[in-house]
Amino acid sequence: MAELRSSGGRMEAAAQGGSPLEAGAQTPPGPGPSSLPTLPPKEGHQEGLVELPASFHELFTFFCTNATIHGAIRLVCSSGNRLKTSSWALLFLGALAALCWQLGLLFQHHWLRPVLMAVSVHSERKLLPLVTLCDGNPRRPSTILHHLEVLDKFAQENIHSLYKVNFSKGRDALAAIVSPLDPHFHLDREIRLQRLSHSGSRIRVGFRLCNSTGSDCFYRGYSSGVAAIRDWYRFHYMDILALLPTAWEESHGSHNGRFVLSCSYDGKDCQDRQFQTFHHPTHGSCYTVDGIWTAQRPGITHGIGLVLRVEQQAHLPLLSTQAGIKVMVHGHNHTPFLEHHSFSIRPGTETTISIREDEVHRLGGPYGHCTAGGEGMEVQLLHNASYTRQACLVSCFQQLMVETCSCGYYLYPLPAGAEHCSSARHPAWGHCFYRLYQDLETHRLPCASRCPRPCRESAFKVSAGTSRWPSAKSADWTLAALGEQRLPRQSHGQRSNLAKMNIIYQELNYRSVQEAPLYSVPQLLSAMGSLCSLWFGASVLSLLELLELLLDASALTLLLGGRRLRRAWFSWPRARPASGLSNIKLGVSQMPTPAGPSGPHLPWMVVSAKESRARPLPLET
Structure with a gap:
């Protein structure tokens, strides 16, 4: 049984005893207030399972007086001095805001999962x-020896057109036995070295690449001519090596x-x-x-x-x-x-x-x-x-x-x-x-x-x-x-x-x-405890006290809100019943009702016992 307690006594959240309909059936309404049924006086109060204060002021006063959080009691003991009360209230709220801000930064940093490097x-x-170890001297496979000779001649032509370099004949002598040229061999002569731009003393060299239809082309450019020649030659060299069988192995x-x-x-x-x-x-x-x-x-x-x-x-x-x-x-x-x-x-x-x-x-x-x-x-x-x-x-x-x-x-x-x-x-x-x-x-x-x-x-x-x-x-x-x-x-x-x-x-x-993780679970709890101790001198039990305050405030809000809704519901004007229901008699709407959680002015509905047994009607609560 949930109860509301006030400074002068306690008010029950739910009325005890029979329903008002049964009371009305036994005692017909009289013309004045003396005809209302009276509740028997309580000789003593029995404590309920869950009790709540009657107001938020009483709830907050009880919390500040008994909480272990530093500074909370100053909000009560300085109630006679409004300046001190206001100052401590601002300090309390400021410390709470700073704690929430730093806890937010702590959790944000934790969710980034930072790590430490331990050496x-x-x-x-x-x-x-x-x-x-490699000798840096790639070989000429005998099966594609003639293909590489064609590539070397094409490379000499490109280098001569760019730098006017003359290659001596027989400088790179080929083997005596040269394989015949593969009829399927195709050296793409459209991909040749070109001078792309000239800015001051630097010459940019590259080559042009196009797709099969020629609709999409771009230049592969290099600031170094040596790098351009090597990459261009490597491209044609890989194109020729692809003609070798898959199981080919070069001897040493x-x-x-x-x-x-x-x-x-x-x-x-x-x-x-x-x-x-x-x-x-x-x-x-x-x-x-x-x-x-x-x-x-x-x-x-x-x-x-x-x-x-x-x-x-x-x-x-x-x-x-x-x-x-x-x-x-x-x-x-x-x-x-x-x-x-x-x-x-x-x-x-x-x-x-x-x-x-x-x-x-x-x-x-x-x-x-x-x-x-x-x-x-x-x-x-x-x-x-x-x-x-x-x-x-x-x-x-x-x-x-x-x-x-x-x-x-x-x-x-x-x-x-x-x-x-x-x-x-x-x-x-x-x-x-x-x-x-x-x-x-x-x-x-x-x-x-x-x-x-x-x-x-x-x-x-x-x-x-x-x-x-x-x-x-x-x-x-x-x-x-x-x-x-x-x-x-x-x-x-x-x-x-x-x-x-x-x-x-x-x-x-x-x-x-x-x-190693920067914030493991023990380290995260330790950092949270340090912040709570810094701003409030609080511990885990102090945080549970705050949680209890929030739960009590939520429950009190629901109970007081429910009481106001019931008052508004029963004070709403009702429509007059039809003439066929003459055996249902409404009492005087101004008739006072016993004090209780349903409000001081609730209309009584009196139903005769015979009609009640003949056809039960739904009750409004």
Whole structure:
């Protein structure tokens, strides 16, 4: 039974006893107020289950007097001084507004899911990473030798028209046996080098690409003429390589197995099974040193030592413009992407490469977008290796290339059922490729969002130091000793054809970088408690007191609002009943009713017992 209590006594929220209809049936209405039924006086008050104050003033006074929030009692004890009461009320409301504002900022920052980077240093034995070496000298496959000769002549014509350079005859001698020209071979001579603009001393060079109908054309421009020639030549070179069979494998016979002249690890010679060889279309013959060695100690004597042969006479001089060795350090079972993460070693030098490893652990879920081993990815990896973000980006681009251009780029693996792009089978494929590549450069392709970073990966930081090798005084006997190892005679006395490389761990300590949430649940609760203590000196129980105040105020609002609605409903004028219902007698509307929650002036409805038994009528409450 819910009750309303006042300062002078208590008022019941619901009347007790029989209904007014039953009382009216037993006691007929009289002409005056004395005929009203009177309620028996209460001898004592029995406390109800739920009691509410009779007014909001009493509710607020009770809260401020008994609450544990700092400053609330000042609103009551200073009631005799309006200035103090108003001042403390403004301070109380200002502190409440500041608390709500700072809590809003706290939750806004928490929903952004910020993270902290915790760096720790560990010391233990680590596996040496893989090292991939390429001679930077791509080969001329014998089956397309004549095609490349036609391309070289076309390139010389373009360079001569731009820079008036005359190429000496026989500079790049071809093999004695030249395969006949393929009748299906088509060199797109419409794609030629052009001078696009001339601003001051800088000349912009590029080439024009159009679709199959010629309705959509654009220029691929470069500020560097060397970059323009290399990219233009690479495009035609890939177009020719696409004519090769899928199962074609280029032999490494030009080195005769002597690109690596000597190899040692921790003072012991390497074995042939510790090298993996492959041919890269633009970087030439490549070797991956995969010995699965564990670094015991730091230093040169405990690392990998290599003596390499550098070939200065390039087979494709327009594709390879530098003399040196391409080197890339990468993790185990990872595909080396030399065009993105490699560096060069100068011939005639001894280079010491110091490696330092960092392990990165990222948070997934709401704190960041990362993948554990490529699980649940939209992109299917085309490389038979572990997941890396670069491998995913390459696979995504190749799949979009196949979907958009109906063929794949020769440098990247093909999806099942696809074929490489060539002008013989796919005219104007260059227009489609460079359009798609331009969208990739401007981040308009969805590959960046489809390829998250691994949740756990190892990053290798490399530093290098070089010195002249061999020195002037030791060059003769060093080259002679290497010549006894069947070094070609033309390399004797030519220091520029050799390079020495040492690969070591700088130190066995490695850094572990781990992400941690800035606001975990305990930290969030601690920050909320700090703000509540700062502005109100409140605790969790104090917040529950505020919640109780809101619930009591809501309940009191509903009860007082319901009372006003009932008063308005019963004070509304009623229509006179029909003559057929003469046995239903309405009492005097001005007849006072007993005091109760239904109001002081409620009309009584008197129904005779006989008529009530004959046809019960609905009652209004």
